[in-house]
Amino acid sequence: MGMVEEPLLASVFEERAEYLSKTELSEWTAVTNADRATLSKLKGPGAKLLIGPRGSGKSTLLKQAYFELQDEGKSLAVYVNYSKSLALEPLFHKTANALQLFRQWVLLKIALGAAESLKECQKEIPDDLAEMTTAADEFIKRLEAGAVINFPEHYTTPTELLHALETWTAESGLKRCVLLLDDAAHAFSSEQQREFFEIFRELRSRGIAPKAAVYPGITSYSANFHVGHEAELVECWYRPDDEDYLQVMREIVSRRIPETLLARLKGREELIDYLALASFGLPRGFLVMLSQLLGVEEDESHRPTRPLADKAIADHASSVRQIFFSLAEKLPRYKRFVELGGELEQGSIRQLQHFNAGRASRSKATVIAYPEPVDSKLARMISMLEYAGIIRDAHTISHGAKGVYHRYTLHYALLVEGNALGLGRNFSVGDIISALSTRDAHALSRVSPVALLGKDYADRCTLDLLPCQNCGSPRFSEDAQFCMKCGRQLRSASVYEELIKSPIDKLPLTPNKLHGLLNHTAIRTVNDILMDEDNMQIRQVPHIGPVWSDRIRRYAQEFVSV
Amino acid sequence: MSSARPGFRWDAINESPDTVDDDFSACCVQSTSSACPIDAFYENTGEVLKLGLPQNLASSPTLGRLLTLGLVTGAEAYFRSIFLGMLRICPLARERAADQMIPLGALEYYGADKIGMGIFEGISFAGGLEVKKRSGTLLNFSWPATGSLGVALSNFDAVCHIRHASVHSQGMLSRGNARALRVPPTAAASQVVIDFPHLQKIALICTSLVRAYNSDLFKVTVDKWISEKILTGSWADDRKSFTELCALFVSRVDAVGPRAANYRYKALAPKIGKRISRPKA
Structure with missing residues (x-):
């Protein structure tokens, strides 16, 4: 039952953890055993990468780790959110020192986070930290607003910050400093991504333990950063096929939703399970669908019904696809890969629909398997689909003489919306819940991507390179910076400026x-x-x-x- | 009759040399470029890069090194031209250069108009140090290391190490080159081989440097002309010098901003007016 009396609805359905207060986060978040294990890794020594798609709960876990570390009082917890990094991307088109400015932005945000944390713990802020943060705040704000500005008086390096953090931690009587770096993938600027992971690599020591939240699929690391060696990968994504999954999601509901709204669900509890499964282990999607089912800000008098749940799932499926298709805007060179990725997803849904038709509930498959080898173009499409949460890596399996297959589970909302479970026309909510939660874990449908995309897919899967803005000649290759016909520099528009x-x-x-x-x-x-x-x-x-x-x-x- | 033992054959080391004359006068043609320094740089860069097709670079390790030399040469030529231009049109630069020594023969060869070239004989701008030094002594122009120009120059320095290895040792990196390029010391000597992506990157580095230098120096010069009241606030009086300044710096190739100097002058008028009304410090 919700422990907070009459919270604002906006907070109740606030999906992003960084906007919730400590009390709200603590009382509204259901913590599973897997979460406990993850939290232990986030609070402990060593570098970790917390990996999961949008809405999987990475920020929730990072914030929880932050608050727990503060309560425990043994470590200096520093939480930093880098979601605004794309706002700095235009600088790479305006000035030669954008990388240096970005580096300062990354480091000074950590310094500010350290000061904030010490303040919240009511500990004294060291003089050098206070001095550093005086100019840092203005520098960061102006940079995020797109201004080309000068550096603060003192240029901080990762090594200097590392030593400073160790000193501040020791001076505060604490054992370790844990850096909790959220939205750290910098997935849409390869220069930022490389630079960030170089900094991340340098911010490790016996006393400093950095953790970063990244996305699956499209996060690529710097040349010197070897995942697994430099940092342990920790997955953050509830498994809808886990035994206690539905219990956890019901607990989120009971902890979060006020009594007045909960009353509307009386007698319709199976709709909660329906939406929980459709959310595919991603709490944010679950909350969005739940708010739609409950008619929040729509129609306060209606009761949750099956058609409303179906609509919420269909809308959510559309929203998930939108996140995927937005990659064409954020990575304009890969526009055709995104188009083909959409075809791959649709083809996979049809394939599962075909496979599942007529099968018993327990034999229904939600997993599609592509045979090896997976070429680089297909691998990129798959990585983009993983980023959006449309598919989830279910690991490789060998089928002996039949070969090795890469398995992927498709987002349950897409399966439901596309009727890929082969349940016929008039299926009940119970039928879907049963098909998604009690099926054979080994059931899968093998299909070649060529069968789904056509033999010519590799030819269609080309980089979308803008022609020369001066003479109109096609760009020679991805690596070309200048037109090979007229010699003029090839200009790329700023991704951020195009996005806004x-x-x-x-x-x-x-x-x-x-x-x-x-x-x-x-x-x-x-x-x-x-x-x-x-x-x-x-x-x-x-x-x-x-x-x-x-x-x-x-x-x-x-x-x-x- | 005894057979004499043959003597040591000194000519059996390699093929014999040929006789060649050293007349290259036919290769020395009149320079026709009238573009401003940055546009001349763009032209050179474009021509060099057209020779650097991926397949050609892949099949010839030498080509990439030679084209790197061509690109750096273009940047060097930019600096020579911009310094010469400034000496010609900027009274402050002329004053600073007044005590510079030049060879006597430079007057006859370059003529009075381009006598400033005599200052740069024997000087190489293939390195950040000389660019910085001359910018300071002749133009009183400096910049922070972490600023856009500072970083661009630092990147250019790395390229100059590649050029140095290309020119002097067939691409083999000296210890200094390797250190500057952050190449880890290895038992085998490292050699530079420039492929298509890296040649494009070198061109981008040279271009970024020239652009940053060009726009920063223009700004600094205008500010100084205003503070020293070289610009008087009257278009009739300032027209010649300001037009010459714009002709030296403003890129027609980039075509950003108004082409006519008077439009740019109008935008500066408030700043000039403010300065004119203040007594000189």
């Missing part, structure tokens, strides 16, 4: 909300949402209250972030 100009239909909004914004506000682009102070324009739309307005702003922020 994007129309709002690129965001994972429901059709109702999209039309609402278009009909009732002057908001047309992602930047318009970001510039809408206090969500004033957004709140003018009927059926958009604090929950939805915050969610829309977060969609916009996530669209222009990592």
Whole structure:
């Protein structure tokens, strides 16, 4: 039962952990045994990479680790969120020292985080830290606003920060400093990514334990960073096929949802399980669907029904696909890979539908298996699908003479929406719950990607390189920086500047909300949402209250972030 | 009759040399470029890169090194031209250069108009140190190491080490080159082989340096002309010098901003006016 009396609805359905208070986080988060093990690794020594798609709970775990470390009082916990790193990307097109500015931004945010943590623990802030943070705050703000600025008076290096953190930790009477670096993938700027992981590598010592939250699939590391050796990979993604999965999700509901809303679910508890499975182990998606089922800010009088649950799942499936397709904007060179990835996903759904037709509930498959070898183009498509959470790596398996297969579980919301479980037309919620939770773990459908994409898929899967803006000649290759015909430098648009100009239909909004914004506000682009102070324009739309307005702003922020 | 033992054959080491004359006068043609220094740099860069197709670079380890030399030469030529241009049009630079020594023959060879070239005879701008030194002594122009220009120059320095190895030792890196390029010391000597992506990167580094230097020096010069009241605030009086300044710095190839100097002058008018009304410090 919820321990907080009458919380604001906006907080109840707040999906992002970094916006929840310590009390809310502690009382609304259900912690599984697997979570406990992960938290132990996050709080302990050694470098760790916490890996999971959007909405898997990485920030929740990092924040929990932060608060627990503070309560324990033995370590200096430093939490830093790097979600705004893409705002620095335009600098790479404007100045030769963007990498150095980025490095300072990364390091000074850690210094600020350390000062914040000491303040929250009511410990004295060392003089040199206070001096460092005085200019740091302004430097960081201006950089995130896109200004090309000078460095603070003292240029900090990773080694200097490492020693400083060790000193501050010791002076505060603490044993270790744990760096909890959130949204650290920097997935859309290869220069930032390489630089970040070089810094991460250097910020390790006996007394400093860095942890970073990254995405599966599209996170690539610097040349000197060897995953597994430099840092242990820790997975953060609930397994919907775990025995206690549904219990955990029900606990999230009972801890978080106020009694008044819980009452609407009385007698319809199986809809909670339905949405929990459809969320595919990703709590954020679960909360979004739940709020839709409960009619939050839509229709306060309605009761949760099966059609509403189906609609919530269909909308969520669409939203998950939108995250995937947004990669075409964030990685414009890989536009065709994204298109083909969409075809691969659709083809896989059809394949499973075909496989599952007529099979008993226990024999239904949610896993698709592609045979080896997986070429580099297919591997990239798969990595993008993993990033979006559309598929989950279920590891390789050998089928003896039949060969080795790479297995992937498809997002349950997509399977439900695409009727890929082969349950016929009039299936009950119980049928779906049974098919998803009591099936044979070894059931899978083997298919060659060539069968799904066509023999010519490799030819279609080419980099989308803009031609020379001067003479129109096609770009020679991915590595070309200059036109081989006219000799002029080939210019690439800033990813960030293109993203903020994007129309709002690129965001994972429901059709109702999209039309609402278009009909009732002057908001047309992602930047318009970001510039809408206090969500004033957004709140003018009927059926958009604090929950939805915050969610829309977060969609916009996530669209222009990592 | 006894057979004499043959003597040591001194000519049996390698093939004999040929007689060749040293007349290259036919190769020395009149320079026709009238572009401003940065545009001349762009032109050179483009021409060099067109020779660097991936398959050609892959099949010839020498080609990449030679083209690197071509790219760095372009950057060097930019610096020579911009220094010469500044000596010609900037009274402050002329004053600073007044005590520079030049060979007597430079007057006859270059003529009075380009006598400044005599200062740079024997000087190489294939390295950050000389660029920084001359910028300081002749132009009173300096910058922080961590700024855009500082970083661009540092990257150019790395490229110059590749150029040095390419020119002097067929790409074999000396200890100094290897250290500058952060190549770990190994038992076998390292040799530079430039492929397509790296040649493109070298061109980008040279381009970034020239752009950063060009825009920063322009800004610093305008600021100094304003603070020293070389710009008077009257377009009629300032037209010649400001137009010459824009002609030296503003890139027609990039075509960013207004082409006509008077539009740029108008934008500066408030700043000039403010300075004119203040007594000189």
